[in-house]
Amino acid sequence: MRKAICSQSLESYNFIKKLSFFIILILIIGLPVQAIGDPLASGFPALNVSTDGNTTEYSFPLQILLLMTALTVLPSIVLGMTSFTRIIIVMSILRQALGTQQTPPNQVLIAISLFLTFFIMSPTINKVYENAAVPYMAKELPAEQAIETASAEMKQFMVKNTRKTDLIMFTELAGLDKFDKVSDIPFRIALPAFMTSELKTAFQIGFLLFLPFLVIDMVISSILMSLGMMMLSPMLVALPFKLLLFVLVDGWSMTVGSLVSTFSAG
Numbered sequence: 702m703r704k705a706i707c708s709q710s711l712e713s714y715n716f717i718k719k720l721s722f723f724i725i726l727i728l729i730i731g732l733p734v735q736a737i738g739d740p741l742a743s744g745f746p747a748l749n750v751s752t753d754g755n756t757t758e759y760s761f762p763l764q765i766l767l768l769m770t771a772l773t774v775l776p777s778i779v780l781g782m783t784s785f786t787r788i789i790i791v792m793s794i795l796r797q798a799l800g801t802q803q804t805p806p807n808q809v810l811i812a813i814s815l816f817l818t819f820f821i822m823s824p825t826i827n828k829v830y831e832n833a834a835v836p837y838m839a840k841e842l843p844a845e846q847a848i849e850t851a852s853a854e855m856k857q858f859m860v861k862n863t864r865k866t867d868l869i870m871f872t873e874l875a876g877l878d879k880f881d882k883v884s885d886i887p888f889r890i891a892l893p894a895f896m897t898s899e900l901k902t903a904f905q906i907g908f909l910l911f912l913p914f915l916v917i918d919m920v921i922s923s924i925l926m927s928l929g930m931m932m933l934s935p936m937l938v939a940l941p942f943k944l945l946l947f948v949l950v951d952g953w954s955m956t957v958g959s960l961v962s963t964f965s966a967g
Contacts, residue, residue, distance in 0.1 A: 787903040788814040794907030798914040859895040861965045867894040
């Protein structure tokens with residue numbers, strides 16, 4: 702048995718080795734002859750960066766590499782720099798308060814949170830597109846300046862929705878002085894302060910949502926105990942009453958509307 706496992710592992714290793722060699726060979730064959738001719742003078746052709754005056758051009762393989770890197774960190778950007786964190790936490794607490802177990806399912810909650818995030822972030826995304834993406838694609842703005850412009854727009858959104866106490870706390874932890882302008886706040890201060898503020902706000906909203914359903918659970922539990930029905934689950938009996946209350950007050954519209962109104966995206 703061990704010999705079979707070892708032989709399979711050796712075959713897998715040899716296959717990966719051959720596949721890696723094959724991919725490298727394809728990349729080398731696909732390069733132009735001029736690029737292979739003088740590697741010491743021009744560097745590795747797939748990763749060349751050419752500068753012409755105020756513009757910087759990256760080779761196509763390097764652009765793909767940068768794109769794949771951006772796609773890797775995209776979930777962290779969505780979680781850390783947008784309204785997604787607050788929305789998904791509030792939705793999860795609401796589902797737990799209703800006592801509906803896995804209804805709505807996680808996929809539905811994530812979809813609702815993503816679409817609400819796009820709705821809330823649309824003014825900021827439009828500013829980033831108009832002030833950074835369009836000039837960069839028209840080659841009117843270098844990549845470094847475009848990134849700085851986009852970062853400034855995102856930072857402005859984060860600071861607007863961050864408590865001053867959180868900004869002051871992280872500023873003091875970093876050993877820096879107070880900042881006079883939003884543009885002076887570095888990302889290493891704005892990002893953790895924004896996420897901390899989002900968590901606090903989400904739990905505050907979740908607490909307010911939890912209270913009416915907690916009252917229903919307590920009332921149902923007291924009624925069942927007074928009737929001597931101790932073997933009957935209070936959560937099972939309270940569930941239809943909580944759903945009825947939530948539907949009568951149009952709970953989804955109230956929750957979504959309240960969440961959107963808590964953000965300052967302008």
